[in-house]
Amino acid sequence: MAAQITHMVLADKLFDRFFKNRKRKDFFIGNAFPDIRFLAGIERKKTHFSDLKISNHDSDFLAGMKCHALVDKIREECAQEKGLYSFFAPNKETKRASKFMEDVLLYHQISDWSSVINYFDDVLVEEVEFGISKQDVKEWHTILQQYFSAKPTRTAIQKFCQSIHFSAQTITQIDDFLNEWNVREQLKQSLSNLYDGFESLFSKINPYLPA
Secondary structure (H helix, E strand, O other), rough: OOOOOHHHHHHHHHHHHHOOOOHHHHHHHHHHHHHHHHOOOOOOOOOOOOOOOOOOOOHHHHHHHHHHHHHHHHHHOOOOHHOOHHHHOOOOOHHHHHHHHHHHHHHHHHHHHHHHHOOOOOOHHHHHHHOOOOHHHHHHHHHHHHHHHHOOHHHHHHHHHHHHHOHHHHHHHHHHHHHHHHHHHHHHHHHHHHHHOHHHHHHHHEEEEEE
């Protein structure tokens, strides 16, 4: 998976080329929605689908959800292919921490975060239809708005992780990684490269069903 800022940055990068006929707000809310699973304590498969073909009949929210899962898939395949994990011992926590480093590196790719933040003022009916309480959806939106409000610091990342119920041990491991690896230019360049070629990688998957 990618982390939340990276998901928004890639949604912004992909939207005009692949989803310009969609409603931007609903698409972005859908794009962020799958990782509510951490806050709500539900299984990944409930919000990350195995069938990722996008149909014209899919709602804008659902198209955003599928785009999220496609980004996760492409990012992981690319990370392995490009040798990203050769820079550190690849375990669950170091992989997760590298994704927060992506958030730091890519935050500036969106110039108008206020518009993205404002999308999350609203709760869509489709979010609640997943069996997640409206209160949890509102809390998720608030957590995202706070996290999106500025380029993430280590403190902001810690706060975000606490908000979605990561364990204290996991948060410490993520912070230790960020502290140690933030100065490693090779790793930072490799993470940035994932962003640069993403449109081409997404296009090759061709996620659209025939009209």
